[in-house]
Amino acid sequence: MKLWLAKQRYLIDFTLASLARRKTRNLGLLFVYTVLVFMLASVTLYTHALRQEAARVLAASPEVIVQRMVAGRHDLIPPGYMERIGRIRGVQKMEGRLWGYYYDAVTKANYTFMVPAENPPAAGEIIVGPALERSRGLAKNNGITFRSYSGKLHSFIIADVLSQASELVSADLVLMSEQNFRAFFDYPAGHYTDIALSVANPQEVRNVAVKLAAALPDARPILRDEVLRTYASIYDWREGIVLALLSAAILAFGILAWEKASGLSAEEKREIGILKAIGWETGDVIKMKFWEGLLISLTAFLAGFVAAYVHVFHFAASLFEPVLKGWAVLYPRFQLTPHIDGLQVATLFFFTVVPYAAAVLVPIWKAAITDPDSVMRG
Amino acid sequence: MRPADRALLALAAGICGFALCFVDAARLRSAAGPDEAERTRLVAQLRLTDLALFTEARYTRHPSQADLHSAFQDHPLALEHFPTGSLISPPAGSLTVGAGATAGREEGAAK
Numbered sequence: 001m002k003l004w005l006a007k008q009r010y011l012i013d014f015t016l017a018s019l020a021r022r023k024t025r026n027l028g029l030l031f032v033y034t035v036l037v038f039m040l041a042s043v044t045l046y047t048h049a050l051r052q053e054a055a056r057v058l059a060a061s062p063e064v065i066v067q068r069m070v071a072g073r074h075d076l077i078p079p080g081y082m083e084r085i086g087r088i089r090g091v092q093k094m095e096g097r098l099w100g101y102y103y104d105a106v107t108k109a110n111y112t113f114m115v116p117a118e119n120p121p122a123a124g125e126i127i128v129g130p131a132l133e134r135s136r137g138l139a140k141n142n143g144i145t146f147r148s149y150s151g152k153l154h155s156f157i158i159a160d161v162l163s164q165a166s167e168l169v170s171a172d173l174v175l176m177s178e179q180n181f182r183a184f185f186d187y188p189a190g191h192y193t194d195i196a197l198s199v200a201n202p203q204e205v206r207n208v209a210v211k212l213a214a215a216l217p218d219a220r221p222i223l224r225d226e227v228l229r230t231y232a233s234i235y236d237w238r239e240g241i242v243l244a245l246l247s248a249a250i251l252a253f254g255i256l257a258w259e260k261a262s263g264l265s266a267e268e269k270r271e272i273g274i275l276k277a278i279g280w281e282t283g284d285v286i287k288m289k290f291w292e293g294l295l296i297s298l299t300a301f302l303a304g305f306v307a308a309y310v311h312v313f314h315f316a317a318s319l320f321e322p323v324l325k326g327w328a329v330l331y332p333r334f335q336l337t338p339h340i341d342g343l344q345v346a347t348l349f350f351f352t353v354v355p356y357a358a359a360v361l362v363p364i365w366k367a368a369i370t371d372p373d374s375v376m377r378g
Numbered sequence: 379m380r381p382a383d384r385a386l387l388a389l390a391a392g393i394c395g396f397a398l399c400f401v402d403a404a405r406l407r408s409a410a411g412p413d414e415a416e417r418t419r420l421v422a423q424l425r426l427t428d429l430a431l432f433t434e435a436r437y438t439r440h441p442s443q444a445d446l447h448s449a450f451q452d453h454p455l456a457l458e459h460f461p462t463g464s465l466i467s468p469p470a471g472s473l474t475v476g477a478g479a480t481a482g483r484e485e486g487a488a489k
Contacts, residue, residue, distance in 0.1 A: 008382075009380065012386070013380060016385055017381070057421055057429065058426075058427070058429070060421040061421055061426060065427055065443065067443070074443075095425065101439070109434075110434060110435070110436075110439060112430070114424060116424050117423075117424075118423055162420070163416055165413035166420045168417055168431075169417055169426050169429055170420055170424075171433070172430050172433045172439070175424075194443075196425040222427075222442060227427055227442040230442040231429070231442070234441065299389065299392060302389070302392030302393065302396050305396060306392070306396060306398075309399040309402075309403075313402075313403070328431065328432045328438075329433065331433075332430055332431065335410070337406060337407050337414065338402070338403035338406050338407060339403070
């Protein structure tokens with residue numbers, strides 16, 4: 001074992017000396033390789049963390065939301081609708097939700113007005129989201145006036161501001177009492193925006209949705225699973241767009257690495273010929289080149305991955321943020337919680353380290369089994 | 379120190395840095411626990427269905443609750459208004475050859 005280790009150290013010594021003879025070329029390759037791993041790792045780490053964030057936060061969303069469709073559009077839930085749903089077996093609890101959009105010409109942004117089912121604010125008071133507080137320069141106990149869609153002005157007192165920690169889900173929220181909400185939007189009495197359902201047995205959610213669709217043909221049930229899948233697909237799509245944009249760089253690197261790894265220069269061929277002539281075995285030459293491939297690809301992978309981790313979770317992925325996060329007038333400020341997917345890291349490792357290490361070996365093996373004299377002569 | 383030892387030491391440092399990423403991720407996750415609990419509490423309390431990421435239109439603010447026709451709800455041939463809208467993935471099936479556009483949209487919206 002000691003002998004084997006000593007031999008590997010000598011081989012590494014020789015490999016490093018050989019790499020140093022073509023320093024600029026090899027350092028350039030290492031740099032480009034590291035940057036490529038950095039970009040790929042940044043995109044995958046960022047999108048995975050965003051997907052995880054959405055999945056964890058929305059796991060607490062209602063099991064089923066029932067919308068009513070009229071002429072293919074979302075319409076209000078009329079009185080009596082909830083009673084019909086209540087007759088469906090398996091429905092444990094249902095609540096009419098009241099919410100809607102309000103366009104504020106001052107900030108040129110949409111707010112989501114909502115009536116909380118529990119602890120609603122008193123009449124004339126509202127609770128606002130942190131992004132809205134920032135964009136309008138509001139504070140607790142300030143007054144604010146909105147012009148409703150009917151043209152009337154409605155004044156409210158800010159009773160509270162939702163916590164910064166919840167900004168990812170509450171940036172643009174305006175919570176108000178049911179009375180204020182109905183007066184502001186001229187909502188007819190007894191009507192709701194949609195219905196949140198909970199189902200007694202979580203295994204039965206899909207069956208309840210099927211029964212709902214059969215009993216109320218104009219109802220559109222939206223399951224929590226579908227909500228989670230929507231968010232997963234949004235970030236899959238965004239990750240795909242960035243990777244598609246990066247594909248030209250990946251391809252260029254592929255060509256560079258392949259050219260470097262598979263096509264031996266005359267100098268390298270001569271070096272192998274000399275090594276063979278002075279007594280190196282084919283196995284030794286291959287081991288030396290294996291170390292060369294491994295040292296370059298492993299160094300690039302480790303440096304690229306660590307740099308990507310620091311970039312994404314300590315510098316808020318400043319390079320890719322605009323594309324991956326998207327934009328909005330009231331964009332929430334949030335810090336991503338790191339979630340590293342082992343399978344993703346393994347895939348990245350496999351597709352960046354293994355092909356290069358393997359591509360180095362094939363031409364070397366071909367050169368190493370040839371007669372030293374003919375290799376040296378080229 | 380021999381070049382081989384220096385190279386192996388550098389690799390070992392890289393592997394340590396790689397392992398430290400996982401340790402740091404666990405540390406940041408546990409530090410973010412209370413904030414995450416607050417978000418989850420608010421989602422459960424207000425029966426929220428979407429993240430407040432893109433607030434410019436109803437079908438980007440609540441993509442999971444959007445009309446079946448989104449993002450073509452202004453009229454069937456309307457171009458997309460917002461960059462966010464064009465970055466939200468098209469419905470599954472609408473990219474396959476021969477898939478009916480309407481069927482694809484409905485399938486995607488029902489995702």
